[in-house]
Amino acid sequence: MLNDLRQEHSAFLIPHSALKLNTMISKKLAKAINDQINAEMWSAYLYLSMSQDIYAKGFHGIAHWYKVQFLEEQAHAAIMINYLHAQDEKVVLAPIAKVQTSWKSVLATFEDTLAHEKKVTAMINNLCDIADEDKDRAAANFLAWFIDEQVEEEENARDLVRQAKMIGDHIGGMIMLDKELGAREYHTPAPLK
Ligand SMILES: [Fe+2]
Ligand SMILES: [Fe+2]
Numbered sequence: 001m002l003n004d005l006r007q008e009h010s011a012f013l014i015p016h017s018a019l020k021l022n023t024m025i026s027k028k029l030a031k032a033i034n035d036q037i038n039a040e041m042w043s044a045y046l047y048l049s050m051s052q053d054i055y056a057k058g059f060h061g062i063a064h065w066y067k068v069q070f071l072e073e074q075a076h077a078a079i080m081i082n083y084l085h086a087q088d089e090k091v092v093l094a095p096i097a098k099v100q101t102s103w104k105s106v107l108a109t110f111e112d113t114l115a116h117e118k119k120v121t122a123m124i125n126n127l128c129d130i131a132d133e134d135k136d137r138a139a140a141n142f143l144a145w146f147i148d149e150q151v152e153e154e155e156n157a158r159d160l161v162r163q164a165k166m167i168g169d170h171i172g173g174m175i176m177l178d179k180e181l182g183a184r185e186y187h188t189p190a191p192l193k
Contacts, residue, residue, distance in 0.1 A: 025087040026134045032127055033084055037077045038094045039123055044073035046116065049099045050109050059106060061182025068186045079191045083142050107164040114157035121150040145191055
């Protein structure tokens with residue numbers, strides 16, 4: 001009887017030292033998320049800069065779209081800050097590097113946006129790789145939201161490039177696009193609600 005019980009609950013009889021307890025975030029992943037917070041803030045600053053350049057070119061609606069993007073990137077940083085707090089890790093803020101301040105055209109700005117988002121996707125994938133190495137289920141779960149978010153970010157940027165290429169030098173088309181992008185609303189991302 002006692003033996004049966006022992007066998008039934010054998011999983012609980014494994015000494016703790018024999019179980020790999022991955023309940024804490026690794027120092028490597030905490031550092032990588034800290035670095036990503038800086039990258040998200042840099043993204044925010046980049047989009048604010050693009051917004052200023054486009055505003056100066058007279059496209060106030062597109063400038064507004066980038067201002068919303070600036071808010072979104074700050075939200076991404078805030079989500080990561082909250083996660084490190086939840087994992088009892090200190091957030092260490094690094095300086096934000098300078099950003100480009102002028103682009104040769106609206107299309108060039110859109111193209112840089114797409115290229116930048118692809119880079120960010122690679123960074124998020126790298127965080128996922130570390131979480132996988134660590135067998136850190138909580139981090140993998142947390143990062144899944146960012147994986148989905150990057151699919152959306154790349155799709156949006158690709159859409160802008162496609163539309164600007166179709167419009168070309170047609171000013172009427174640009175004015176319509178400016179009006180459309182000017183209607184963008186900021187929505188608090190789900191993890192911050
Ligand atoms: Fe982001
Ligand atoms: Fe982004």
